[in-house]
Amino acid sequence: MLNNFILRGNICYSKSAQHLDIIEQGYLICEAGVSRGVFKELPEKYKGLEIRDFKNNIIIPGLVDLHVHAPQFSFRSLGMDMELLEWLETNAFPEEAKFKNTSYAEEAYGLFVDDLVKGATTRASIFATIHPEATQVLAKQLEKAGIKSYVGKLNMDRNSPEILCEDSAMRSAADTRFWLEETLAAGYEHVKPILTPRFTPSCSDELMDYLSELQREYHVPLQSHLSENYSEIEWVRQLCPESKCYGDAYDRFGLFGSQEPVIMAHCVHSSEYETALMKERGVMIAHCPNSNTNVMSGIAPVRFYMDAGLSVGLGSDVAGGFTTSIFRAMSDTIRMSKMRWRLVDDSLKPLTIEEAFYLATRGGGAFFGKVGSFEEGYEFDAVVLDDDNIASTLKPCIKQRLERLIYLADDRNVRHKYAGGVQVL
């Protein structure tokens, strides 16, 4: 029997956004890559399975990164003294253009994937570039590493620099079809394709029509950007005067959740109308507080979205964000919600530890199926955390140790990692 074993340790997972379940010295059962639940006492029927005893370590579900640009990894933490549109022209586009060269892609994506493996992320939805070959390079590396991921070849046929603009909507669609076929034919176990129109300004109506057709044919999900920055939103208003909101510019083509699931990154400045449309379409919001701070977009009203019943998870948004760490995304989520409460709207309470942890695991995990918890039937993504290097005279409880890790953890604290029952680290 493959992938059947038991992890022992201090187990933490979300039952809901408000309820964090903690089992001290519990047993977490993995059978065929799926969780069979967490037990305080080991049930008789599992007593034959190998027990991997991590003693006083903390075991949590793998973290989920709903939004990350793999080709931007090399310039993370550089050149962040500008807003979105200038930042794209100055930093993102020139670097992404290099991925026409697949040997450059091999090297650069290798560094990104290495970094992802060392951290606590087990699931990611990833933007590549417009280049089908380089995107395949990334997919192969993720497959080999065992990171469960959606990977998207980008679409860009307008308002993009010549070095990073596809020749025509038809050419962009043809490349996307080629890439989809090749990705599906590769028979990856861990990697799936996701349609990725960069954002409305870089995709013509004709291209959106093609993508809608491809989505109906291939039944693949979609990821893009939404209402991140004031200038961007105004630009979309000018480009799509007939759209009732930025989201509607996707929705008119069936690309806002009416056909297949979608992730929309940011939603910092979504209108009431757009918020209602996201709820109706079941859009998954990727909240990216690190990036939203660095490129000065603002602070998304996450509490409002959660209270309104929308789906939310977290994204690192490297390299608008400067780190792939979803621990950092959690602490930034809490801290920025505090600043929003203080400076913008004190009717929206800051997020709690429980809520940030939920968003980073079960919240975003929902996009991948039954992912992000240890309840019976969930895919077995687990991270073993060692916090011995966090010096203190106190004897904090498990909840406090988890809280501390959310603020202080780095890859030194990640001891082991499993994705779908397979050990990745």
Place this chain on the structure above:
Amino acid sequence: MLNNFILRGNICYSKSAQHLDIIEQGYLICEAGVSRGVFKELPEKYKGLEIRDFKNNIIIPGLVDLHVHAPQFSFRSLGMDMELLEWLETNAFPEEAKFKNTSYAEEAYGLFVDDLVKGATTRASIFATIHPEATQVLAKQLEKAGIKSYVGKLNMDRNSPEILCEDSAMRSAADTRFWLEETLAAGYEHVKPILTPRFTPSCSDELMDYLSELQREYHVPLQSHLSENYSEIEWVRQLCPESKCYGDAYDRFGLFGSQEPVIMAHCVHSSEYETALMKERGVMIAHCPNSNTNVMSGIAPVRFYMDAGLSVGLGSDVAGGFTTSIFRAMSDTIRMSKMRWRLVDDSLKPLTIEEAFYLATRGGGAFFGKVGSFEEGYEFDAVVLDDDNIASTLKPCIKQRLERLIYLADDRNVRHKYAGGVQVL
């Protein structure tokens, strides 16, 4: 000859808030604990000195932490879901009360000092507790470690829990005198005493009078808190109805810079009047963005203070802040100034890399004398940074490598450290 040597590497230091000087493969001369300047070519007269060649590493002035609570180190990153006054009652006061026990102080301060040594900080102005013995324990540990520091025994004679309240103003003053005498008699090379009334709410007028007398007698500087949180400011207004502003409640006793230099931490919500008074009195502001976010105080208008010619440096404010890292204080300074620009006042431009670096070195260093730069005559505080673990395909220039470290550095990047010409790490 003691402490005479040369460091070689890529040398960065501030000439002013706007001007960062970078000398690739330069020579930094240390003579008798003082910098003799940075040279692209090694001057003839220094050719006999030992050269410590750090090749491609980056060498910067030691970082300065203007505000940190040593006894709070053990609960950093815990219990931050509350505002200042509740947070003090719940987290800070019970932990600080433990320092009545000097063996607890030995252990807890040991962890704090170890952490400080591993990081890039060479100078710190530190709050201890009300306990003279424990404060001496801390001073001895800092002295042994070679961290150049001001250490303050706290004064608290009102509005404090019984376990952490001095019996009377007279007793608080007597303990402070005893501690001052003992500290001065110890003949520390690296550690100096600093008067530390916790904040106005915890110090009676009678106690402030005693402290003023002590200051005139001993000529020691002073550190305290100012205008951090709305409820705190309102409380001070009620306690001191005759004061024109919170700062005036110190100034009335000569404790706001008119007698000796002072550091005031936070200044998040200082009025125009208070700002003018700080400028007039030469008050050094300790900006603590990590803490101001965690305990939801707000974002201080650092750009305004700098433009107005006030003195500003950075503080970690552990454990309102969750890390002693002044790199983190720099990146939080930049990021929070961006949020203030976006959400509060777009007339105050976000801070630049140069400005944040200046605040963390020369800005705060000014409180210690000629500290925080490598210009001729500055005390020789230097940190050697190795950024080889920051993977990238790019070949960033030195300025970019420094920028990257401001966002990504942790103690793994700190290779060596010198304070006053003495190697500390």
